[in-house]
Every structure is written in structure tokens, then in C-alpha cells.
Amino acid sequence: MTNHPKPTEWIGDAKTGYVKLLDQTQLPREEIYVEVRDFKTMWQMIKQLSVRGAPAIGIAAAYGCVLGAQKGEFAHAAQYLTTSRPTAVNLFSAIERMKSLTTDNPEHLLREAKAIHAEDASMCEAIGRHTLPLIQHDMGILTHCNAGALATGGIGTATAGMYLAHAEGRKICVFAGETRPLLQGARITAWELSTVGIDVIVICDSAVASVLREDRVHLIITGADRIAANGDVANKIGTYPLAVMAHRHEVPFYVAAPSTTIDFNCPHGIAIPIEERNGSEITPLVRTYNPAFDVTPAELITGIITETGLHSPNELK
Amino acid sequence: MTNHPKPTEWIGDAKTGYVKLLDQTQLPREEIYVEVRDFKTMWQMIKQLSVRGAPAIGIAAAYGCVLGAQKGEFAHAAQYLTTSRPTAVNLFSAIERMKSLTTDNPEHLLREAKAIHAEDASMCEAIGRHTLPLIQHDMGILTHCNAGALATGGIGTATAGMYLAHAEGRKICVFAGETRPLLQGARITAWELSTVGIDVIVICDSAVASVLREDRVHLIITGADRIAANGDVANKIGTYPLAVMAHRHEVPFYVAAPSTTIDFNCPHGIAIPIEERNGSEITPLVRTYNPAFDVTPAELITGIITETGLHSPNELK
Numbered sequence: 001m002t003n004h005p006k007p008t009e010w011i012g013d014a015k016t017g018y019v020k021l022l023d024q025t026q027l028p029r030e031e032i033y034v035e036v037r038d039f040k041t042m043w044q045m046i047k048q049l050s051v052r053g054a055p056a057i058g059i060a061a062a063y064g065c066v067l068g069a070q071k072g073e074f075a076h077a078a079q080y081l082t083t084s085r086p087t088a089v090n091l092f093s094a095i096e097r098m099k100s101l102t103t104d105n106p107e108h109l110l111r112e113a114k115a116i117h118a119e120d121a122s123m124c125e126a127i128g129r130h131t132l133p134l135i136q137h138d139m140g141i142l143t144h145c146n147a148g149a150l151a152t153g154g155i156g157t158a159t160a161g162m163y164l165a166h167a168e169g170r171k172i173c174v175f176a177g178e179t180r181p182l183l184q185g186a187r188i189t190a191w192e193l194s195t196v197g198i199d200v201i202v203i204c205d206s207a208v209a210s211v212l213r214e215d216r217v218h219l220i221i222t223g224a225d226r227i228a229a230n231g232d233v234a235n236k237i238g239t240y241p242l243a244v245m246a247h248r249h250e251v252p253f254y255v256a257a258p259s260t261t262i263d264f265n266c267p268h269g270i271a272i273p274i275e276e277r278n279g280s281e282i283t284p285l286v287r288t289y290n291p292a293f294d295v296t297p298a299e300l301i302t303g304i305i306t307e308t309g310l311h312s313p314n315e316l317k
Numbered sequence: 318m319t320n321h322p323k324p325t326e327w328i329g330d331a332k333t334g335y336v337k338l339l340d341q342t343q344l345p346r347e348e349i350y351v352e353v354r355d356f357k358t359m360w361q362m363i364k365q366l367s368v369r370g371a372p373a374i375g376i377a378a379a380y381g382c383v384l385g386a387q388k389g390e391f392a393h394a395a396q397y398l399t400t401s402r403p404t405a406v407n408l409f410s411a412i413e414r415m416k417s418l419t420t421d422n423p424e425h426l427l428r429e430a431k432a433i434h435a436e437d438a439s440m441c442e443a444i445g446r447h448t449l450p451l452i453q454h455d456m457g458i459l460t461h462c463n464a465g466a467l468a469t470g471g472i473g474t475a476t477a478g479m480y481l482a483h484a485e486g487r488k489i490c491v492f493a494g495e496t497r498p499l500l501q502g503a504r505i506t507a508w509e510l511s512t513v514g515i516d517v518i519v520i521c522d523s524a525v526a527s528v529l530r531e532d533r534v535h536l537i538i539t540g541a542d543r544i545a546a547n548g549d550v551a552n553k554i555g556t557y558p559l560a561v562m563a564h565r566h567e568v569p570f571y572v573a574a575p576s577t578t579i580d581f582n583c584p585h586g587i588a589i590p591i592e593e594r595n596g597s598e599i600t601p602l603v604r605t606y607n608p609a610f611d612v613t614p615a616e617l618i619t620g621i622i623t624e625t626g627l628h629s630p631n632e633l634k
Contacts, residue, residue, distance in 0.1 A: 200604060
């Protein structure tokens, strides 16, 4: 097993236990774990991005429901927690699953929350196993943003194969694109991989082309926010140019994500709505354009790795 | 004439005059002009990047020599100012030119410094005139880093055509790549073009691909730090991927630079040494790789614009 960092962990029994939560807003400067003992604090932690990444948010919210049940306020907690973030599908699906038990017994609820957590960890592990054959000793691997352990209940998606390869003793060097404007690569990916001893080098997003040209990268793996039926992938802004440069320099480009990320109702990438975020994330002083995601066409993607295996982007059905 | 901002300006006569210098380290938050009245302060201003950009540094140093001569210390000033920055060729050539007068008469020296300044302004103007036919009304133009008025004695190189087109009443929208890690695009280019009323939108370097795909950019113009004899161009990190994306989206990609930037002793881009700067510019907390420049192959460049005209990158001789 890998000793990857854990964004959320339930400590103790159902009636008196609490959530040990890593405050990711303080990374990489400080590794601060907060003891979350009531659902309103959990709401605040999700709201302020102390825990982020769709799967990790879902797990945190499920545990938050248990904290509510401890004080006889399960229904209120479940409703309240849905208001913490607007878009993460896992937040709503996890809370729905807790409500579907139709009980406010903390022990039953904790068992379900732990099941949600364990299923996510298994999904990550399966993605890792399917990624592992792609990773050879002494490889340079590039990733973008954070689709890592800190975004999930396990060893991450894009990072899953890296953790497993490292645990097996394969030496790898991971290039982490810093990921402007919010710097998830420089702050979170670099930190989490370093904690287990993986060699990480942070580069500006504009230097990706240079490390590819210098033959220092042999494999690229990113996560995905949404995958269209035709294999087009929406992911953090900067993924599309990364795929174009990979194609030019003949470096394989893989996307690792749970199969639930595939939206069969979405025919192709053009149909995926792209959130434009506040320009103050870039600079508060001038006019800006700040799309949060871009779309990588299927033709530039070598393969899509889910918990069910390695798929061609053109054969997702 | 355009009312572009001026990084350095001589005020008054040769014997009692001084340099009015824009402190670029305070941009875009504050527009502070400093009165520089002695060569040691000028050395400090160059050293701390209050004035930057090779041509602007050369002009500032030439004026600094006059300030030394005002106090009977011309030789000392000339020698001292060469130690302010290590690489800008213009710094050394401007000081050599001042020394070649073999006089310490402030009036003669000021005349020469003003000539250096005026020649640079003419060079910019000529580049602008050769760029102007490429710019149509309602165009979106993308640039990277700052090859603007604040780096030169005139209207800049990459920006020269933009200033002239705007002064003629052609409406343009300039996309400025923010240019990590030092953000010259977001801080300096956006500010200087805004001062004359040009519409500027700052984007993350990783969002360049998105604005090209959205057909919002019709022309790309960057500067150059060094041009090899075969037309390969070394420029700020992020220029090469920009050229690759331009090629994919069929957007013309031009480089604007004085002809002195062409190094006929350098056969091709691979021979250009790339400075690696301190990683703390990216983040102080983890291992980084921070190349300051990259090389764009001639095949991706539509044309190179110098003061002598528009050239094919393959026919520089």
C-alpha cells in the first residue's frame, strides 16, 4: 500500500467520532489537520476550499451528514451541506445516497459514508493498476493541475499510476505544470507527490513545450472534468495546448478519470459548457478573460483510463 | 504622433538637467516618476529593474554618463554603469559609444545620448510602419511578454504597429499573455497599451489556445531576444508553444525586432544558449525548472519585421 496523504479521515466511532481534515488552503507552506466535529464547520471547510476535488468533497459531505446525525440534526445537515459548493456532482450524489438510507442512526450513516469513501479509493486503485503498465523505470511523467490523492478518497486518478509505480520501486520524475491562475499544480500536486518521496519538478505552464522538446517527458497523464461521448475531454485550462505539444513531440497523452466522468448525453466537446471564472484570479487591475477549462479533441488523446481499463477515446461506448 | 508612455526622458539642459524615469517595478499599481540626478541612482534603477528592456537600459545608461559628467566623473560613471546588468548588449554598446567621443563635456555627451535615444525611437517607428499594413480594423492581436514602449526609446517593437494603428483610428483588441513567472504581459504590456486607450485583455499563458480556437485572434506579434541566421527565434518562454498553436489554428505569427537582434554568427536556434533563472521566481518551496526563453523554429514564423522591412525568416541574409 502507498502512504499517500489523505484529505479526509473519520476518527473514532459513529457516536463520538470526528473528521480529521487536511486544510489544503495552507499547502504547501503548512500541513495543518483540523478536527471537524460539526456539520457547519464541515460546510465552511468545503466552502473555503480546505477540501476540494469532486470525489473528496462528496466524501467530506457524507461524513458531515454523520456529524449532523450525532446531534439529531441529520436532515438539516444534509440540506445545509448541499449549499456549500455549486457544481461538484459528487457533493449532491453523496448526500442523496445518505438520505436514501431513510435513517438518522449515526452508525448506519457512518457505514454508508465509509462505503462511499472506500468505493472511491477502489476506483482510484483500479485506475492506478490500469495505468501501471504504461510507466517504466526512469520515466519523466508530466501532469497538469491536481487530479491527485488530495482530490479523492484514494491515490487520485492522474496520480494513481505514479503512486503505484513509486511504491513498486520504479524511479520516476514528475513534472507538474504550475496551473495558473490558481496554481493547483505548484501548490497541491507537487506537495502530495513529494510527501511519499516522488521526485517532482514544478514548471510554468509555458515551459511545458521546452521540457517536451528536451526529451525529458515520456508520458503525460491528466485528469478530466467531463468526457464527451466522442472522446473529447474538458479539463483544466492548459490541457488542450499540452495535448497539441505532446502530439508534435510524439509523447503519449493519457486522461485518467472515473467512468462516471463520461457524459454519454454530451455528443462532443463543443457541447461542453466552459465556466468563465472571476478575472481577479489572474490580476485585479486590468480587463481579463479567465476560462477555467478547455476542450482537448479526442484525436489528440492516446487513451482514456478508467477503473474498467484503458480505452481508445473513439470507442467509449 | 502617439502619446505612448516613456520609460526615460531627459529634462532640462546638459549642465543642470536630470532624467525623469518611470519606476516600472511599481506598475501597474502606481505610475511613479523618479527624478534621477546622479549616476549611482541610475545604476540602482537599472539594477532593480525600474527601467528594463535592452534598448531602454542602453538609453538610461547613456543619460547616466551625462549625469556623471555634470560632476566631473564621466569616466567613473561610464565604468560603474557597465556593472548594473550582466547581459543587455545595448547597455555596453551605448556606454562604448559615449566613451568613443573622448570628451567629458556634458553638452557633447548629452547630444550623443539624445542621438542614441532618437535612433532607437526611429527604429521603433520604422518597425511600426512595416507592421501597419498587417493590422486591419476590428482585429484581435495577441502578444507575449513586453516588447513595448517601456522596453525601448520609442513605441516598442512588437507593439509599434499597434500604437500606429490605434493612432490612425483602427479599432484593435490586444490579448496580452500574462507571461509567467514575472508577469511582464499582465503588469507592463497591459498597462502601457491601456494608457493610450487601446483595448487590452490579459489571459493566462495556458488560455492562449482557447482564444485562438475561439477565432478571437487574427494576428500574433512578439518580440525577439535573439534571431539565428536561419530564422529561428529565441524569445521569452512561452513563445514557442504560442507559435505551434498559431500554426494549428492558421493564425499568422510575426516577430518584430531591430535588425541588430539577428545574430549571423549563430547558425540556428539550437546554438542559442537559454538562460535558466532562479526557481524562486516560480515558487520558493519546491524543486523547479525555470528556463527564461525558448526557441521558435523558423518554419512556424510567418515573417520577421525589422526597421528595414518585412522579411521571410528563411531569407534573412
